[in-house]
Amino acid sequence: MIIKIKKNTEEEQVYKLSYALKKKEIEHKVVSLKDRTSIVTSSCFKDEGKFLEQFKSIIESCVDLKSDYQLSTRKYQSENTIIDLGNGAVFGSDKTVMIAGPCAIESEDQIMRAAEYLVANHGIKVFRAGAFKPRTSPYTFQGLETEGLELLDKVRREFGVKIATEIKDETHLDEVSDCADIVQIGTKSMYIFNMLQSCGKIKKPVILKRGFMATIKEFLQAADFIMSNGNPDVILCERGIRTFETQTRFSLDICSTALLREVSHLPIILDPSHAMGKTAQVPLIAQASAAMEVDGIMIEAHPEPAQAKCDKDQALSLEEYTKMVKKLESVCKAVGRTLE
Amino acid sequence: MIIKIKKNTEEEQVYKLSYALKKKEIEHKVVSLKDRTSIVTSSCFKDEGKFLEQFKSIIESCVDLKSDYQLSTRKYQSENTIIDLGNGAVFGSDKTVMIAGPCAIESEDQIMRAAEYLVANHGIKVFRAGAFKPRTSPYTFQGLETEGLELLDKVRREFGVKIATEIKDETHLDEVSDCADIVQIGTKSMYIFNMLQSCGKIKKPVILKRGFMATIKEFLQAADFIMSNGNPDVILCERGIRTFETQTRFSLDICSTALLREVSHLPIILDPSHAMGKTAQVPLIAQASAAMEVDGIMIEAHPEPAQAKCDKDQALSLEEYTKMVKKLESVCKAVGRTLE
């Protein structure tokens, strides 16, 4: 249940309600989001109405959700959450924002070439590349780490783009959130709950990738972990789920995406590269993504895919990227949106 | 391995090669497809080259496929298979053919209303509805059966559309294939191998729906079952796979679809209705389908969805259908195709 507190209520009054809940052994959390304070309980309880009656002077309304995801739903907030990066990249409106760049930062030359091309030819507004790479094998490249973040900073300064980059775990959250304009939580990190909570305390938008084994429910619960700690700016990212079919890397779950648009007020972006895992088919999946009317599309593009240290089978060359974008623009237009 | 026999080779000569293989205990099948005879073996064998050398006068070429799907691949035939129904509905070209109608035939009124609307307003070329319904519960409606087929015949005569309808099993194959312009094999029937073989002997195109837990390999093997019995006109239909996520009915596996376009020369259509299972999201999934540049889209539309005896949660009303089609036309155009 979400108990929305009236604006301008004194903190002490909120505390009294929280304390009264605690005495009744009702697990709950006091949440401050934008200019709104709420108390979220994990379940309903007996004599709820009677209990709340005592506090009616400070309660604006109650939302009685049976589910465990609450703040991320349209029952908490019916209108779309809008995240505006200030440079034309707006999530939650009628724009579809391209987020492109290589999987990993490998060298200054690689990252600058990629950024230069994408900005000069496509006016890209959000550039992506990873400094901390969660890899399943301990014997492969794990990212340039701090050195990579410095290169990202250079990209931002030289090309005026916004930077989206990934955290792997909590040990380097400060470092990453200092550097990034958008902090990205990878698919394998969606269940690191302390890190989600910490991401709730930063002042940057967060791209939350769906765990490839996570249900819609768990995905939104993860968003609630972030939001309930004070950060309202969560962007959901569908990047493919694991199924019985292994000829494709994952399967982009567009049916869940369609449902999420109904259920949640948060912006949603799609990641065709990781879902498909094969370069040749990425543009077709990107077209389908654009037709889904989502808020953004994330694409891996690399100056020399054959030399990529990470995920080279799915990276587009910069020329392939250009070819793909033309069609994406047409598809966006066909469904009443603008590709940004 | 596929051994393509030279055109105009006498049947006796083919028989001799087949017999020689049999003596070597090589399992194989003599296949006549269009004007081409081939011998397909299930595997390679020792001293293959030497053995085939003796028959070189009748062999045009050999395709050495490691996989168990052969005739359905581009290695057997590089160019697209084109299936032209004669009324403007062409699969395998630059058209995307709408196949629409209710899930099941329920009454004359229902079926005539649906057909009339779809033809008058959308010039639909292929109408779909089931007379034999494979249902998982023994206590629910199983279809009007023969009476349903007669109603479909009436639809064809009155509205001049082509009819796609489903067989449930082999017991009524003759009846259905007499009535249908396209015979449809449902997702739960993809593994009924005798029926696949029988569908290889009819002279009508076949829509083969992917089993909802069938791999790409098994899907193409099922197509090979049909083709190797003489019917080249197989249309592959992706209709969603079963995953761990149960809030959507199935998950439309567009990544597999993208891969199939590369691997197979057969036309491919998508079925958003069954994949999604929820009316409100069907149009969005249909948009994504159109953007995938597929050969057709199959949609359940019903004059009164709330009264439907079958799959009512996923059927569009006729008005919703109209609204959806407008956007599909734009999306098709955006990717260089025509919605038919």
Added chain:
Amino acid sequence: MIIKIKKNTEEEQVYKLSYALKKKEIEHKVVSLKDRTSIVTSSCFKDEGKFLEQFKSIIESCVDLKSDYQLSTRKYQSENTIIDLGNGAVFGSDKTVMIAGPCAIESEDQIMRAAEYLVANHGIKVFRAGAFKPRTSPYTFQGLETEGLELLDKVRREFGVKIATEIKDETHLDEVSDCADIVQIGTKSMYIFNMLQSCGKIKKPVILKRGFMATIKEFLQAADFIMSNGNPDVILCERGIRTFETQTRFSLDICSTALLREVSHLPIILDPSHAMGKTAQVPLIAQASAAMEVDGIMIEAHPEPAQAKCDKDQALSLEEYTKMVKKLESVCKAVGRTLE
């Protein structure tokens, strides 16, 4: 809902109730099972109580099940269904019956050697082998068919064992059910609803293998298809489900098996061979199966596994079978059962 009719009610009275339901448009089925007639409806309906009140003279009791599987549940019949083959093989009691033999009948020599060994050394009571093989590739061995059934008949006569063999589809149901003591429905056939219905009309027990993509609900619905046509003797067989893990052939779903024992009164057997798909691990999975207190274990054993035409990677040699059985006997004893 199951409406149990009082014993000795005249058929005409049952018909009247059925007709009254039909007029109310309630889908239902009149089921005669053992000495009991019931009417099963697919759902509850308004004013149910009032309606049934009129027929109370012929109604013994009503079971109000929300689910679509009804006859197979303990709510219809609380005590175990017992299937006694008459030669010591009893399903549904405290015995665990071994069902062993090769996957496919390949030759007289092969089948007689297997049967002789298993009877002489292990007093096996149910012998299994397939004459009609559903194979996913059209270019491989599809079974000896009628010739195979004749060989099975010879096995029965010479060794006095009961025969379990598979039907692939309805075209040869008569042939198979004449020959078999137990008719087996394979995993890929679980959704062939007409065939399930036909199996409801034969007088032989049926082993129903769970579709490798079937939920527990669909599995029991398939059993209901058989039972609601008059055959109470259904044996459920868990043989592994398809998951994301492909290093094993399937995954034996013992958690579902455990749940089925609570939910259903039907006997349950396990098939470690198909689940595991690798000979070396079959005995360990068979041990786990025995510890599950199931009614039977199905094992593929072949005189010369390396030469098997079908599933050779999972067949035990006869010597391996012997070694395995010793441990299975101990495990059965440890959990209070007898291996038969």
Added chain:
Amino acid sequence: MIIKIKKNTEEEQVYKLSYALKKKEIEHKVVSLKDRTSIVTSSCFKDEGKFLEQFKSIIESCVDLKSDYQLSTRKYQSENTIIDLGNGAVFGSDKTVMIAGPCAIESEDQIMRAAEYLVANHGIKVFRAGAFKPRTSPYTFQGLETEGLELLDKVRREFGVKIATEIKDETHLDEVSDCADIVQIGTKSMYIFNMLQSCGKIKKPVILKRGFMATIKEFLQAADFIMSNGNPDVILCERGIRTFETQTRFSLDICSTALLREVSHLPIILDPSHAMGKTAQVPLIAQASAAMEVDGIMIEAHPEPAQAKCDKDQALSLEEYTKMVKKLESVCKAVGRTLE
């Protein structure tokens, strides 16, 4: 590839080989495990033989593994890894060690009652309970944290048992590894690679739970992450995978377990409680686990399951535990093992 270095080789020599690999851009890791140093490369490379020839004086042998899991396989070490806790609990031998206790530490009373019962009645050697609980909902109980660890310490001192407890993420690794005799990595943490590396640096055995959607390959790669950082004492724990079936919580993947015993030298334990998720069926799954000849079985037992704050649907009462253990002892004996 694993390059095993001869014992007593000087560190400088190893460094030279590592440096030569680096110059060739071969990604690799120097690993010291027990008294053995190895260099593990992520892949093979051209002219490998020639290159290594130069270093033959310090190379004992090379293991050429194609896979990305290396140290955890029997190709690196053929004999079982044995982990002896010193109080009779030995993993990797012919003992099956019970690891029991409540899911979460809730209060002193709860934890002491559970421990007292299990020690007094069953002489349990390893007690388990969680202080840091990874929960998917932000609004529910997340564990007693530090206070919980102190209670575990009290349990150890009063009852002389060994303690297995879970880390949620790296922030409290030191705290947990100080308190625990075995550190447990939960299913949702299997992909937190930095944490795995950190667990490679502690001197305590680690229970690594398989991610519920992790392949066997990823599971063993995770073990390699720990081992390649210097900790050889990893215990693999199968706890159920996520499938399309949702009536059971997860599905205990005993087929993968059987395969792991062949592939890996590490001890393996099973967790029936989490896999099944329903108390009534846990004992049956535990029996199957015992019959699998695994090194341990992990069970959730609670003095008052109905009051449990976490996973109450799957916890056994202490009396149910007692009843279950009797049968487990018999099953272990039947397969030649001792329940500890």
